[in-house]
Amino acid sequence: MSLANCQRCGKVFMRIKNPLCPDCQRAEDELYDKVVEYLKENPGATVAEVATALDVDVSIINKFVRTGRLAPVNPTWQARCNRCGIPISSGELCEQCRLQLASELSKELANKKEEKKERPYRKGDKIYLIDRVRQK
Numbered sequence: 820m821s822l823a824n825c826q827r828c829g830k831v832f833m834r835i836k837n838p839l840c841p842d843c844q845r846a847e848d849e850l851y852d853k854v855v856e857y858l859k860e861n862p863g864a865t866v867a868e869v870a871t872a873l874d875v876d877v878s879i880i881n882k883f884v885r886t887g888r889l890a891p892v893n894p895t896w897q898a899r900c901n902r903c904g905i906p907i908s909s910g911e912l913c914e915q916c917r918l919q920l921a922s923e924l925s926k927e928l929a930n931k932k933e934e935k936k937e938r939p940y941r942k943g944d945k946i947y948l949i950d951r952v953r954q955k
């Protein structure tokens with residue numbers, strides 16, 4: 820911990836990790852929430868659009884992107900399902916595709932079990948030569 824100047828307002832504060840003083844950090848967090856809200860309502864908005872709509876500097880939005888708080892700008896802000904392409908909030912698949920994939924997977928597993936059942940002999944099974952059985 821040491822004294823440092825806030826990167827945003829220049830105020831001296833006790834720095835732990837953050838380059839911003841608590842006031843500015845709070846302001847940025849609030850701004851971040853606003854950006855998230857805006858993007859929920861306007862998926863696919865560009866950085867410039869968001870900055871204009873919220874009346875903030877483009878560099879602040881860029882900073883959120885750079886620090887990983889927002890998804891990269893291009894091609895869209897919104898994550899999309901790998902399978903059907905509908906917008907999703909996180910992950911790689913939408914709920915529906917996840918469920919579908921899971922049921923397909925369990926069907927496949929069931930099929931494999933069936934195959935095992937149909938296999939005629941196991942190592943421990945007794946087998947007889949066919950001609951001996953016939954002879955009897």
Ligand SMILES: [Zn+2]
Nearest residue numbers: 825828840843
């Ligand atoms: Zn500050």
Ligand SMILES: [Zn+2]
Nearest residue numbers: 900903913916
């Ligand atoms: Zn999907």
